[in-house]
Each structure stands twice: as structure tokens, then as C-alpha cells.
Amino acid sequence: MNAYEVNFDGLVGPTHNYSGLSFGNVASTSNTKALANPRLAAKQGLAKMKALHDLGFKQGVLAPHERPDVASLRRLGFSGTDGEVVARAAKEAPAILAAASSASCMWTANAATVSPSGDTADRRVHFTPANLNNKFHRSIEHPTTRRLLQAMFADEQRFMVHEALPAQMHFGDEGAANHTRFCAEYDGAGVEFFVFGAAAFDGRYPAPQRFPARQTLEACQAVARLHGLSESGVVYAQQDPATIDAGVFHNDVISVGNRNVLFHHEKSFLDQPRVLEELSRKLAAVGGHFVSVEVPDAEVSVAEAVKSYLFNSQLLSKSDGSMIIVVPEECRNVERVWSYLHKMIGSGGPINEIRVFDLKQSMQNGGGPACLRLRVALSSSEIAAVNQGVMMSEQLFLTLNGWVERHYRDRLGGDDLADPSLLNECRGALDELTQILHLGSVYPFQQV
């Protein structure tokens, strides 16, 4: 094999906290004001990265962002020294300070949409950072995400990092959480599957009633155009609006794909048989045999899927072609999910091994194993062109664990966000991190 899927996991930032910022994400709103443990959160994420690295998978790291985001607070009229900006926001608008302090960039499935070189017209790997326009705390991520991606994928012969789509609800884009790429092997052409929650310019499409649809059809189409994808290599589907109203705020809470396999719930998409048929037909045209592993509603309900995050799992291909499913600990706690998983791995299907990870700190904000990683399928020569400072190794794991130990607090509640020293702690940590990961000056505080 000459190509690999590399997972770039978000390193949890020093301000990880529970501020209940994501209406429509049940875990986020139900854990509002819980006490967070940023140090543990970062270590849980690092443990997953290291475990997958040890299993032989290619693993990279995406750095956290500067928080609180002083530049955003200044745009909203808070002025003075950086310390005064934070103090004024804490006093006058604590909810805005909380949003500007979120460590939400840890969920790198929302960092960008990625098209491998086998799919694109100019044969480069294309990245479009997601505008994450639906939530203020996430809408401030994309400028730094873009700089980070440029620092990691700097070779313009091989990589193209676009600007985010216009920051407007018509083009609401949540990145790879609503995008899956199917293929026979990671090299060669594939089929890119875009899932949207609503259409912005076309009244014929239904929309959820209770919770927002974060991704539009028009955003998906814009990304496909920017990346130079062919019509025969793209499938669009609408997420069932009823599942959005049941708490499925991203498609990766109801389905996950890898290579030729889609593991999904019976109620994932509108017009599901047509969607599966189109995926199957288009994948066959590039030499792949599409396999749908559909979980019946009678065996696992949408509510159980949301509670356990069964589908927010990672499917990883082993050398014999079979797949491991990486699930969060919460799957063990929902009896019908756990028994479904055991039935599935014994069924003779493509997924035959389970790995369980404790990611509770992230899960309490609605981010499971799949949310924490951005997948980038790369050829060997493209991997060699990636900034090697961000690739996981025994040494990098030890260095990052030590860095977390030195810089992170082990408790962070809402009131702590007003603490002026948090900003300096975060900046000190990130300054050191850019050296560890060889990123150069990517943060606003480093650009003065």
C-alpha cells in the first residue's frame, strides 16, 4: 500500500471547560457549569493518539488555539490592555468571555473538509477550514485553523489550504464531521459523501424544527467546487431532520465511514435507500465494493445512539482489510449498544474488533473519538512533505504529556475564566508548543 489515512487529533487546550455553548448538542447543554479538568482532558486525548500510534496507525497532532481570544473580544468593543479586555468582558458580559474562552478547537473533525489528491482536479490535497458559523464560540476558530494547516501542510505543490466559506448561515459549514470519503484503497480516486442539514436557497428541502441545522447543501457544493471534485465522485445526502431534533447535531453522531464501509443508523438520511444506491454505484465506478452496515432502530434507538456515541467512532483498517471500531467508554454503559457491538463483531462483517477509550472530559461536551480527529488520506510522498514536528512518536507523546503536566490546571470552572492569569498561562504554554511542534508563529499573540 502506498497511501494511508492519517488521523490528526486535536490536542485539548488549557481552557477546556463546560459553558453550555452548543444549543442542539445535548451533552454540552446538560453539563453546563460542571467543573472541568483540562489536564485530564488533554491526557485522555493524548492516550488515544498514542494507543493508535502503537497499533501502527499514522497519527498526527493539531495544536489548540489562543484562548481567551482577545482579538474577538476587542472586535466586540472591550478595550485596554489584554488584561483589561478580559477583566471588562468578565464583568460586563461573562457569557461572551466564556464563548471566547472555549477550547472547542479540540474537535478537529470540525476543523476542515479534506479532499485527498486522488479526488481533486489538480491532484493536490485540498483543505477548506470550516466557518463553523452556527455558534459564535466556534466561528472564531477558522483563521487560526487555517494558519495551523498552512504550517503543517506548507508544500504548495502538494497541498492547497483554502479560506473558509463566507461566514454566513447560508454557507454554514462544519467540516469533516459531515463528510466521509469512500474508496477501494486510500490511493486512487474515491467518492466524497457530503451530508447537510438544510438547504439555504431552496425551499423544497425540509428542515429541523427544534434544533439548528448547522450545515447547508450550498456549503457542501461550494467545498466540492473549491476542491475540484468531479460530479461522478460526489454524493450529497440530507440528514433526517428528525434526528437533528433528537440531538444529532453533526452527521458523525449517526454514521461513520471508512474505505468501502458505511456504519450507520437506519434513520440517518432522508431517502436512505437512494443514498445507499448512489454511493454503491459511484464507488463501483472507481473499483470499490460498497458495504452498508445499517443498525436497525429496533436494536439501537436514535436516543441510545446519541447517549452512547456509538457512531462517533473511528473505523480503522487493519492490514488484513478488516476494521477496528474505536468507541468511547459510554458505549459500554448503554446495554443495548454494547450487546449490538458484540453481535456485530461476531457477525462475519468487515468490523471485527472493538477498542474502548475513556474520553469523558470531551464526551461531556459532545465530542467522541471521531470528533477529536481530522482524517487526511495521504500518499507516502505526501506524508513525507508534512511538517514532521506534528507526527506522533514515542518521544513526542512523552514531551506533550510533560508539557501538559507543567502548564495545565486540573480544575476549571466558569468563575476561573475571569482569572487574568489564565490568558498568560495559555500563551506561555502555546509559545512552548509551537517550538515542540515546529509550527513557527501561528498565534495572534506571536505576531506582534
Ligand SMILES: NCCC[C@H](NC(=O)CCC(=O)O)C(=O)O
Ligand atoms: N464534533 C463535536 C463538537 C462538539 C462541540 N461542543 C461544544 O462546542 C461545547 C462547548 C461548551 O458547551 O462549552 C460543538 O457542539 O460543536
